[in-house]
Amino acid sequence: MSAVLRAVKGAYRPILGKARTLATLPIYLDAQATNPTDPRVLDAMLPYMTEQYGNPHSRTHQYGWDTEKAVDKAREQIAGLVNAHPKEIVFTSGATESNNMALKGVARFYRGKKKHIITTQTEHKCVLDSCRKLQEEGFD
Numbered sequence: 001m002s003a004v005l006r007a008v009k010g011a012y013r014p015i016l017g018k019a020r021t022l023a024t025l026p027i028y029l030d031a032q033a034t035n036p037t038d039p040r041v042l043d044a045m046l047p048y049m050t051e052q053y054g055n056p057h058s059r060t061h062q063y064g065w066d067t068e069k070a071v072d073k074a075r076e077q078i079a080g081l082v083n084a085h086p087k088e089i090v091f092t093s094g095a096t097e098s099n100n101m102a103l104k105g106v107a108r109f110y111r112g113k114k115k116h117i118i119t120t121q122t123e124h125k126c127v128l129d130s131c132r133k134l135q136e137e138g139f140d
Contacts, residue, residue: 048067056070096126099126103117104133
């Protein structure tokens with residue numbers, strides 16, 4: 001068992017001044033907001049969070065070169081899992097950025113052919129905000 005996995009399994013979190021193990025915390029049902037990191041992912045990512053923390057878009061130094069290789073490898077692994085080409089895999093900072101990019105990108109791509117977007121009032125705020133922006137641009 002890796003050191004990270006041992007740390008996660010024995011983790012405690014201070015809540016209202018008390019240390020509790022993960023087993024004594026209430027069940028967490030908002031997994032769309034956040035969820036625990038898989039220990040295998042944490043093991044793979046830890047070096048890039050502590051030692052090799054370069055910007056993968058900086059191509060003028062070793063830090064950037066090393067992290068660019070790691071990002072490219074991750075992109076290839078994910079592409080293999082979902083039967084895609086690595087260039088089809090885009091990393092974003094989170095769901096808001098992803099939703100904005102997907103909605104606005106598809107809508108604007110098809111602007112000349114289709115201008116009707118359907119959503120619901122219960123959608124996430126970032127989806128509704130994107131739809132409002134597209135409505136200002138002439139989408140129904």
